[in-house]
Amino acid sequence: MVITMLEHVDLQRKMTKVEYRMDTDVLKRELALLQHTLKDKGLPVIVLFEGWGAAGKGSLISDMILTLDPRSYKVFSTVSPTAEERRRPWLWRHWCRIPERGRIAVFDRSWYPETSIERIEGNLSEAQAKRRLESVNRFERQLTDDGYLVIKFFLHISQKEQKKRLKKLSESKETQWRATRQDWERNEKYEEYYKVFDEMLEATDTECAPWHLIGCTDRRSALSEVYHIMVDSIRQALAEGEERKAAAPKQDGKIDPGPFSLVKIPSLREVSLDKTAPENYKELLKEKQEHLRAIHNRLYLQKVPVVIVYEGWDAAGKGGNIKRLAAALDPRGYEVVPIAAPTPTELSHHYLWRFWEGVPKDGHVAIFDRSWYGRLMVERIEGFCTPEEWHRAYREINEFEKELFDRGAILLKFWIHIDKDEQLRRFNDRENTPEKRWKITDEDWRNREKWDQYEIAVDDMLRYTSTDFAPWTIVESQDKKLARLKTLDTVIAAAENRL
Amino acid sequence: MVITMLEHVDLQRKMTKVEYRMDTDVLKRELALLQHTLKDKGLPVIVLFEGWGAAGKGSLISDMILTLDPRSYKVFSTVSPTAEERRRPWLWRHWCRIPERGRIAVFDRSWYPETSIERIEGNLSEAQAKRRLESVNRFERQLTDDGYLVIKFFLHISQKEQKKRLKKLSESKETQWRATRQDWERNEKYEEYYKVFDEMLEATDTECAPWHLIGCTDRRSALSEVYHIMVDSIRQALAEGEERKAAAPKQDGKIDPGPFSLVKIPSLREVSLDKTAPENYKELLKEKQEHLRAIHNRLYLQKVPVVIVYEGWDAAGKGGNIKRLAAALDPRGYEVVPIAAPTPTELSHHYLWRFWEGVPKDGHVAIFDRSWYGRLMVERIEGFCTPEEWHRAYREINEFEKELFDRGAILLKFWIHIDKDEQLRRFNDRENTPEKRWKITDEDWRNREKWDQYEIAVDDMLRYTSTDFAPWTIVESQDKKLARLKTLDTVIAAAENRL
Incomplete structure (x- = not known):
């Protein structure tokens, strides 16, 4: 049997409050400083969160951005495209939202539901889904080629854990609207979604924009991982930026029109x-x-x-x-x-x-x-x-x-x-x-x-x-x-x- | 009986082809030149067309813009607000579309249907309609105070003429989709719309942005009027701009907070x-x-x-x-x-x-x-x-x-x-x-x-x-x-x- 990407995720990891503090206090300070450096250096950063419903996306994002200056980032919450958005190529709305150099765009869901969930819930054919995954890879490659840093998180929990959380949400009057019928339906069809997510992850785990799979059974260890990855990725991107600047700019190159059929045209x-x-x-x-x-x-x-x-x-x-x-x-x-x-x-x-x-x-x-x-x-x-x-x-x-x-x-x-x-x-x-x-x-x-x-x-x-x-x-x-x-x-x- | 604004419109006027040519050939050339001047001088121009269905808005606009360089104007066709637009103040989408200095925005319908037609077809109360008309006056005053030129056309035809045109549209296969059921319904309730339009025109015929009511029974004389008004208005606005520049800028002024209740606040x-x-x-x-x-x-x-x-x-x-x-x-x-x-x-x-x-x-x-x-x-x-x-x-x-x-x-x-x-x-x-x-x-x-x-x-x-x-x-x-x-x-x- 092939071991899938999601199977590799450790869902058992736990962290005590003290461990968490010791681990993240320095990281948070570092992240706060890095945001100023990336602003100065003009590094544009895209951080996107995908994953299971009730995996804790919202609360993880809330927590993570607390360390940031609210003026330097913007959170986009991606829902189904509006009628207006549907009248244009599907990547259009995502392209429109890419950040300026020196700013951070945090996506609470991004372009990925349209390559995965829509296969089950929409009428996206396999062929279309495949084409969209290719489009995504091209999109992210174009961004990273241009110096964008793309950090992708997938938040993973088990079917059982998800069920437990939905139950808990349903119990309180304040939160019951957050566990929708759709969430329950998705929980029932967990296996089906698992397969689709896994294929999506596999197909878009590229060198320029790799996935970070986060086990979210324990909130603290998940957060700690997110901080580690954020700090490491930004630091590395800044270092690479410096290197590139220090190196003499390449004066040559090769024209590559990509894998497309060209039509002959006179000079x-x-x-x-x-x-x-x-x-x-x-x-x-x-x-x-x-x-x-x-x-x-x-x-x-x-x-x-x-x-x-x-x-x-x-x-x-x-x-x-x-x-x-x-x-x-x-x-x-x-x-x-x-x-x-x-x-x-x-x-x-x-x-x-x-x-x-x-x-x-x-x-x-x-x-x-x-x-x-x-x-x-x-x-x-x-x-x-x-x-x-x-x-x-x-x-x-x-x-x-x-x-x-x-x-x-x-x-x-x-x-x-x-x-x-x-x-x-x-x-x-x-x-x-x-x-x-x-x-x-x-x-x-x-x-x-x-x-x-x-x-x-x-x-x-x-x-x-x-x-x-x-x-x-x-x-x-x-x-x-x-x-x-x-x-x-x-x-x-x-x-x-x-x- | 009060004579209404619409009653003043001459619906009998006609022009022969030769008259039209003699009248407009020079005007068209002048308009073509004026667009370069207004670009140089940074005059922003809003031209909006309202009026009865089948009065000839589309064809008048098509004709008028033929004299312009397509790079210097943009045509906005205003339809019912999208779901996204409905989630914001109603003027929001109109504000977002105002042109840059030196450019012309042509509106095929604008903010006015939301102050008039919606009174009959939507659920806009009289009080809301009145508030919207006030908002429009403030909106246009703010624009003209800032140097915008706002040219407003209302295209008028009689109920009979409208009926004739709808009939003609229905007869050809190519055009029948343009005479919708809604158009026919509006034609039947002509009187009702007449009243609402007239009130709207009355309420928003301001000094800074007056209405130009155009009798559209005859297409050529309507077009000629549009050209005259366009050229005169732009020429006048440019002249006023020059005057303002030549005069010494006022170094004083009076603070006027507008007709609002102020709350006391310490210094x-x-x-x-x-x-x-x-x-x-x-x-x-x-x-x-x-x-x-x-x-x-x-x-x-x-x-x-x-x-x-x-x-x-x-x-x-x-x-x-x-x-x-x-x-x-x-x-x-x-x-x-x-x-x-x-x-x-x-x-x-x-x-x-x-x-x-x-x-x-x-x-x-x-x-x-x-x-x-x-x-x-x-x-x-x-x-x-x-x-x-x-x-x-x-x-x-x-x-x-x-x-x-x-x-x-x-x-x-x-x-x-x-x-x-x-x-x-x-x-x-x-x-x-x-x-x-x-x-x-x-x-x-x-x-x-x-x-x-x-x-x-x-x-x-x-x-x-x-x-x-x-x-x-x-x-x-x-x-x-x-x-x-x-x-x-x-x-x-x-x-x-x-x-």
Whole structure:
């Protein structure tokens, strides 16, 4: 017989009051000091508590946070997703709650019930459950790669012990509401849950975010273990952070797009920019917009989310292109999300955090005017992230888009393309036309000087993030009208294909 | 007979295609340019559309925004509040959506259905409706006082016209889902809605945010009117902004706490700081914490929201006091909200915006470690806002707290008090104790130099914002233990009084 993870947990351990004091007094002081250090060093910490009902999650959390300054942590109590949350990818609400650097987020239950309990109580198929467990591993890996510390506790008690506790809760008028019918039902089906929990633990016990299984028969010994693990983990993470800082930053890396099927795409130099729009452009545009309007209606009714990314050279005609596309959509069902330089709050989170926040609801269209691909272009070229970080980002981005795709989203990514001469013509035109002058800045000229570097970066980006579920389309925009027709066509084709 | 606002609307007006073109071509170009100016000048604009079903809101909005750069506006489509939104004051979700300076928020329905349609379809009493209309006027006044431009459109059609349009929608398969049973029912009860709309318009047609009633029988003339009003309003707001900038900023003002009953409160100098905690402090603390723990449970079950504000001198013992209070609460039901200097995003909104975001759900406790009262202290003294702004803030803050109170919240505000000598002792102690040194900064010493100025500001604040629904409590913290008992006592008393 295979020995499961839960079987290894010592449920007999006990501690006297004196032992507990001797053991934890120093630890508590240390933890109190560590929270200031982690604040100074900008270490973001996620502490999550999962486990059996009545195992003592609430009281353990209450006790543990007593040692902390209430200003430095936030407790999230995760319940079933709200109707609003259900309209987005399941990881969405969890991504939105990750802490800023230097802060602690304590989760009283987290993303795990949706990979385990829902298998029994919801209508989560085995295949879905497996996919969610993989999503969780990717999620936690992305966080820890970015310097997050993720401490995971599973609080274990036996079926008998659980029953005893539920009984005790039921006996007092003050506490009886805490032992619900659901709790009793779960206690009866303990074996079934055991199996599901064990599989969950096994599947998500990763090197970057290992599980800590805590025997909770005795409250004091459980608390003591929690303190030990908290202090050790934070101390180690701080030390590793220092080491990393002390070491010379790696100047190279290898692009790894992750285990996804890539679609072949030409390099920018191979793209011909000679074609122009047909003479009946106006008619065609109107026709296609009408067509898209009808489709948008159907996408809305069928609750298909759509994510459209616009990237491209400065002055390539992104704005006008977006405008023509948006004009075909019902304003109640789409949103244009302009992406500027990150704010300080955004900078103090994982770089994908702000994009997760902008993920559209089912049935809605989100048009990103610039996007997470900044990581692979401006951030790479200007050194706003380390080489290690941008090398890692190809895979992270593909994984991010995979989450959206798994939710049922249509993903389209447009590279709005012109050549270097055309850009110069447009820049000059902007300089010389009063009502266009706001469109051109010194930065545009500076970026232009780095055209060749950008070309390399864009080719890499197109090549390694054009997956079969989220392909890039190069949109020839030397003639803006042609470009507008092409984006409309692409959106229509993708939507019809789905519907 | 009284002539109502809606009766004034011309429903006969018509425009030919040529007239429309001649009228609006220039306007559209102007609007396109104005959006860049308002972005540069940081003018935040709210455009809201209310009116009859099938009056053409959707298509008018679609058309109007075609002239705008999709990156500069955002369309919000307001539907019934979600379950999550219902757990907070009704204005909460609307406050959260106000635009940043320089951006346009277009509302396809806004806060008005909750003051009108709900009177007929929901269970909103006349008294509640009246209170909501007052809330709306305060809301819009606070926004416009802060430089927001609020443009309000009401789209009017006759009962007959509405019926005709619903019929037409029902005839096509593509559009029949848009004429719902509810729409038909509303058409039948047109008279009833008419009365309610008219009262709503009458009650909220204020100088700072007047209504624009648009006859929508003819689409072109309606659109033309919308363009005229948009352009005129934005142009005027920009001009007024320039004027205000050119004029010398007013260096004085008058404190106006608004039409609220104030509770008498001693000035800081009158407060005696001699008392110390009883010998059995430890026991008492534990006892009171136990007591509060039980009460918190009941507050949670009865869904009473609680807002607790901590303000006080540096080193007065706020942190430790909060910790003792929080220790008595179930971590799943409270949150400590530390308020630091505003982020750039926060600065580019109304100053109350970020606090509205932190408003607790029903049944939850929010403990603010510093708060909106920064406006009346540090911002006043350091000149982070104009004298006009902080003078206005007394009333705005009372109004804000009134909204929370009307929602059923318990509001408690603590001024944690010590004298100047005690502060010096604690500062020195912090300097001399290694593990406390992180607590003391140069800024603390600089603030200390302004003790006398702060004393005046605090006295003003206590005097003019201690309302009967949100009173201040001065907490003598010369002896921190005494202070801890007092805050616990105050919270317990207020909660018991409510329960």
